[in-house]
Amino acid sequence: MKEFREFELNKEYIDRFQEALDQRDREFVLASLESVNPADISALLYEFNSEESKWVLDLLEPDVHAQILKDLDSDTRKNFLRIYKVSELTGLINLLDSDDAADILNELPIKNSEEVIAGLDLQLRSQVIDLLRYDENVAGGLMAKELIKVRDHWSVVQCIQEVRSQAEHVTKFYTAYVVDDQDRLLGRISLQDLIIRDSKTLVRDILEEVVAVETFMEDREVAEVMKKYDYESVPVVNVQGILVGRITIDDVVDVITEQAEEDRQAMAGISEDVEEDDTVWRNTRARLPWLLVGVAGGLISARFMGFFEGELSRIAAISFFIPLIQATGGNVGIQSSSLVVQSLSAERYQETLRNRLARVFSVALLNGFLLALAVLAVNIFLFENDRLSGIVSVALFAVVVFASFIGTITPLILHRMGYNPALASGPFITTTNDLLGLAVYFSTVHVLL
Amino acid sequence: MKEFREFELNKEYIDRFQEALDQRDREFVLASLESVNPADISALLYEFNSEESKWVLDLLEPDVHAQILKDLDSDTRKNFLRIYKVSELTGLINLLDSDDAADILNELPIKNSEEVIAGLDLQLRSQVIDLLRYDENVAGGLMAKELIKVRDHWSVVQCIQEVRSQAEHVTKFYTAYVVDDQDRLLGRISLQDLIIRDSKTLVRDILEEVVAVETFMEDREVAEVMKKYDYESVPVVNVQGILVGRITIDDVVDVITEQAEEDRQAMAGISEDVEEDDTVWRNTRARLPWLLVGVAGGLISARFMGFFEGELSRIAAISFFIPLIQATGGNVGIQSSSLVVQSLSAERYQETLRNRLARVFSVALLNGFLLALAVLAVNIFLFENDRLSGIVSVALFAVVVFASFIGTITPLILHRMGYNPALASGPFITTTNDLLGLAVYFSTVHVLL
Numbered sequence: 001m002k003e004f005r006e007f008e009l010n011k012e013y014i015d016r017f018q019e020a021l022d023q024r025d026r027e028f029v030l031a032s033l034e035s036v037n038p039a040d041i042s043a044l045l046y047e048f049n050s051e052e053s054k055w056v057l058d059l060l061e062p063d064v065h066a067q068i069l070k071d072l073d074s075d076t077r078k079n080f081l082r083i084y085k086v087s088e089l090t091g092l093i094n095l096l097d098s099d100d101a102a103d104i105l106n107e108l109p110i111k112n113s114e115e116v117i118a119g120l121d122l123q124l125r126s127q128v129i130d131l132l133r134y135d136e137n138v139a140g141g142l143m144a145k146e147l148i149k150v151r152d153h154w155s156v157v158q159c160i161q162e163v164r165s166q167a168e169h170v171t172k173f174y175t176a177y178v179v180d181d182q183d184r185l186l187g188r189i190s191l192q193d194l195i196i197r198d199s200k201t202l203v204r205d206i207l208e209e210v211v212a213v214e215t216f217m218e219d220r221e222v223a224e225v226m227k228k229y230d231y232e233s234v235p236v237v238n239v240q241g242i243l244v245g246r247i248t249i250d251d252v253v254d255v256i257t258e259q260a261e262e263d264r265q266a267m268a269g270i271s272e273d274v275e276e277d278d279t280v281w282r283n284t285r286a287r288l289p290w291l292l293v294g295v296a297g298g299l300i301s302a303r304f305m306g307f308f309e310g311e312l313s314r315i316a317a318i319s320f321f322i323p324l325i326q327a328t329g330g331n332v333g334i335q336s337s338s339l340v341v342q343s344l345s346a347e348r349y350q351e352t353l354r355n356r357l358a359r360v361f362s363v364a365l366l367n368g369f370l371l372a373l374a375v376l377a378v379n380i381f382l383f384e385n386d387r388l389s390g391i392v393s394v395a396l397f398a399v400v401v402f403a404s405f406i407g408t409i410t411p412l413i414l415h416r417m418g419y420n421p422a423l424a425s426g427p428f429i430t431t432t433n434d435l436l437g438l439a440v441y442f443s444t445v446h447v448l449l
Numbered sequence: 450m451k452e453f454r455e456f457e458l459n460k461e462y463i464d465r466f467q468e469a470l471d472q473r474d475r476e477f478v479l480a481s482l483e484s485v486n487p488a489d490i491s492a493l494l495y496e497f498n499s500e501e502s503k504w505v506l507d508l509l510e511p512d513v514h515a516q517i518l519k520d521l522d523s524d525t526r527k528n529f530l531r532i533y534k535v536s537e538l539t540g541l542i543n544l545l546d547s548d549d550a551a552d553i554l555n556e557l558p559i560k561n562s563e564e565v566i567a568g569l570d571l572q573l574r575s576q577v578i579d580l581l582r583y584d585e586n587v588a589g590g591l592m593a594k595e596l597i598k599v600r601d602h603w604s605v606v607q608c609i610q611e612v613r614s615q616a617e618h619v620t621k622f623y624t625a626y627v628v629d630d631q632d633r634l635l636g637r638i639s640l641q642d643l644i645i646r647d648s649k650t651l652v653r654d655i656l657e658e659v660v661a662v663e664t665f666m667e668d669r670e671v672a673e674v675m676k677k678y679d680y681e682s683v684p685v686v687n688v689q690g691i692l693v694g695r696i697t698i699d700d701v702v703d704v705i706t707e708q709a710e711e712d713r714q715a716m717a718g719i720s721e722d723v724e725e726d727d728t729v730w731r732n733t734r735a736r737l738p739w740l741l742v743g744v745a746g747g748l749i750s751a752r753f754m755g756f757f758e759g760e761l762s763r764i765a766a767i768s769f770f771i772p773l774i775q776a777t778g779g780n781v782g783i784q785s786s787s788l789v790v791q792s793l794s795a796e797r798y799q800e801t802l803r804n805r806l807a808r809v810f811s812v813a814l815l816n817g818f819l820l821a822l823a824v825l826a827v828n829i830f831l832f833e834n835d836r837l838s839g840i841v842s843v844a845l846f847a848v849v850v851f852a853s854f855i856g857t858i859t860p861l862i863l864h865r866m867g868y869n870p871a872l873a874s875g876p877f878i879t880t881t882n883d884l885l886g887l888a889v890y891f892s893t894v895h896v897l898l
Contacts, residue, residue, distance in 0.1 A: 174623040191640040230699040250679040260709035268787035280811040294780045298773025305769045316761035319768030324747025331743045338717030362729040
């Protein structure tokens with residue numbers, strides 16, 4: 001019975017492995033990695049430094065080595081590739097599919113990447129050169145050239161022969177794409193169908209419809225298409241409708257995961273792709289710019305409040321409600337923009353701006369009214385200053401309405417301008433919102449007190 | 450040439466369709482939906498009310514109708530199902546795979562669901578009863594019973610025959626799972642291999658290793674396994690290692706998408722699964738509880754500041770820096786907890802708490818120092834009160850360190866207790882952080898001024 005070994009990372013194992021690395025203990029390393037899945041080895045290697053990892057990889061079979069290289073995340077790999085010689089890389093990349101090969105080549109300095117390309121096998125070379133023309137975040141940059149292509153006038157038995165001869169170059173496929181004699185995509189036929197159908201049946205009689213994506217479609221949209229139609233792979237066509245590649249679901253899963261992470265980072269105000277276990281300096285650098293935005297906002301607030309120093313000295317209680325006003329404004333703003341971000345990513349039909357704003361205002365009026373009422377009730381009991389209590393509630397109501405509006409409109413504007421709308425929940429907009437809230441509060445106090 | 454029609458939702462089309470619905474214009478509806486993919490019809494139906502949608506669905510073929518029902522999102526479908534008669538539902542659910550059937554049955558009131566189950570075809574009935582035992586968010590609740598199972602002592606040609614006979618009941622499969630005579634999972638064999646290999650080869654000689662998940666594994670973990678190994682489907686086994694089902698990648702993509710959305714809602718403080726285009730009342734209800742948490746925090750802040758009324762009256766400038774302190778504390782806290790959430794979801798080996806805190810503190814000290822310095826420099830130029838400027842910088846430094854600690858530790862505690870760590874970036878923790886920041890600031894002022 002063949003089976004992958006249970007493999008779980010724990011402190012003891014990592015320590016033991018580190019020891020083996022320190023002693024360059026080939027036997028231990030080989031024995032402990034035997035029949036371990038390459039994906040598990042990748043996860044393990046994150047725990048060691050580049051030289052150590054490279055030493056381990058050199059002990060393994062070249063195809064396992066190449067597979068692990070493919071699995072590493074892009075940031076880690078970029079650094080890691082520096083310690084490879086061009087000739088080594090050429091050998092390893094020759095073992096990969098065209099899309100993975102292109103990804104790695106994209107991470108090399110131009111000079112090295114050209115040398116590697118020059119050394120690739122003929123077919124892979126031309127495929128890779130074709131793929132490198134595309135941006136990483138469009139369908140062309142996600143696709144692989146390897147696919148099974150059959151003609152519409154073939155019979156099932158001809159298809160099976162073709163599958164047999166093409167399959168050598170194509171890992172993982174579930175679908176053969178049907179094209180006409182000009183390579184224009186007509187549909188698809190599942191392997192399941194090839195197995196089930198009578199061998200004399202013609203492809204054109206059993207082909208299924210398929211939705212294709214065009215080379216320049218954005219990766220987010222490709223993900224939406226695959227999710228919507230539950231595809232495990234989607235064909236890519238050029239503007240003439242000619243089949244040029246296919247995108248498999250595992251690549252799209254990566255796109256979805258990365259985008260969720262990007263959105264989270266945008267919301268949290270982290271400016272580069274940083275991970276918790278990166279170095280102190282890298283972490284600081286990624287976080288500082290956004291903190292400075294907040295600090296700048298805070299200093300502007302301080303200047304602004306300086307204009308009201310007289311009033312504040314007279315009635316210190318005015319300042320008591322600053323946290324209340326700002327927290328509520330912030331929360332309302334983030335809620336509003338999150339809902340817009342969610343609706344933008346759901347790819348449903350987008351209602352008109354007027355309808356959207358009408359509903360947002362209704363929700364804001366209702367929430368603002370209820371909150372203002374609750375605060376008034378509490379304040380009347382707890383504070384002696386009824387006039388100020390009334391003013392706080394009026395300002396709170398205004399801030400809720402204001403923040404809803406800003407929170408709704410900002411992600412829409414960002415989206416229209418081609419930016420990630422999730423930025424609207426990040427520190428820049430939050431800071432603006434804080435300032436607006438303060439301005440609304442002090443204006444209200446100034447006018448009504 | 451067969452092809453799905455280009456189908457894009459736009460205002461004109463929706464209006465025209467609404468008109469046709471008002472007049473119950475069968476011809477228009479049928480003509481405009483002909484050869485449209487069911488997934489596109491689902492998207493369209495979100496624009497109309499339940500009765501209208503039901504009327505459209507009743508015009509379509511039952512299998513298309515069932516497919517669309519399957520595609521609807523769970524919230525929408527729950528309401529929508531109320532207008533179906535039990536007999537109708539039974540007929541439609543009979544056309545679905547076991548996992549989709551179980552999902553829909555889970556959304557029905559118990560009484561109806563039992564009636565529907567009683568009316569299902571024998572095989573589906575037993576499959577569905579088996580599936581309904583599992584929670585929705587574990588592997589057992591995600592899996593389908595439909596799969597292709599072959600024995601290890603069979604030859605390739607026997608497999609192909611078995612695939613042919615089983616394939617009738619199984620939509621979409623790419624892999625046959627290999628079991629022994631006790632149905633224990635041994636490995637898998639891809640359809641690709643069945644097509645390529647010589648027909649007399651024995652399954653046991655060509656089977657590939659496969660990682661399986663157990664029925665009680667959490668959906669997040671299932672998603673990690675499939676991502677890690679790039680599987681398009683993963684076999685599910687019970688504690689005895691017996692093959693009981695399989696989970697396909699499309700279901701896991703849904704899990705990943707939903708979880709990203711849940712995280713976002715947790716961060717934004719939205720308490721139920723609400724969408725921007727839900728009713729005003731539902732939107733208000735989903736948002737109000739979290740806003741009240743913030744408001745309560747604000748009122749406590751106000752009370753707290755009351756203790757310092759004397760100091761505030763004497764030096765109004767103390768209040769000027771409240772927004773600065775609070776905004777920075779909030780931003781640092783959210784950054785810290787986002788990084789932890791990200792590292793928890795990346796499923797890497799988790800470093801020890803001590804190492805993690807050591808690095809977090811280093812980053813906090815560095816960031817806190819740089820920010821305090823920047824603020825001091827600005828304040829010395831802009832404010833006359835040097836003493837207060839110094840105090841503000843000291844407090845800012847303390848708040849950055851504090852907020853980093855709270856932001857790091859909270860998601861870890863939530864995770865340990867089985868809650869979603871993303872809640873740590875939500876309003877509850879933010880509010881606590883705000884209060885702590887204020888406390889730190891005023892204590893510093895009180896002690897040093």
